[in-house]
Amino acid sequence: MDFSADSSYLQVSTGSYKRQVYEVPSGKQLVDQAMIDRITWATWTSVLGDEVIGIWSRHAEKADVNCACVSHSGINLVTGDDFGMVKLFDFPCPEKFVRTCFCIITTRSTVDIMVLYCFSRRHTMEIYSLLNL
DSSP states (O other): OEEBTTSSEEEEEOTTSOEEEEETTTOOEEOOHHHHHTOOBSOOOOSOSGGGGGGSOTTOOTTTEEEEEEOTTSSEEEEEETTSEEEEEESSOOSTTOOOSEEEEOSOTTSOEEEEEOTTSSOEEEEEOGGGO
16 A cells, blocks of 8 residues: 555555555545546555556566565665565566566565565565465
């Protein structure tokens, strides 16, 4: 879940792989794509949306990329996937099948990975799902 920079909107990714945007505090769903495109987001943790189309490899399925997080500067995106890979992209990456800037293969290829940028803005953390350890 991410809030807009002015806290007027929030975006969520559903279990059915749909990106939904809501007005705050009314909770009314925003469906006007032109209006959604004009929103500046304070954070970005969604794997869905035109801004992140490039994170999907040619043969990826929707469930393959588990998490994403944009750096505080808003210029990099790090993702975690089902194959144990942590990948770094330029953000936004609206072109399909973008090559990664950097990729790390972790030792735990079967666990869910969640990645996020630390507040120091210099390091990336991996958090493994406790249910799968």
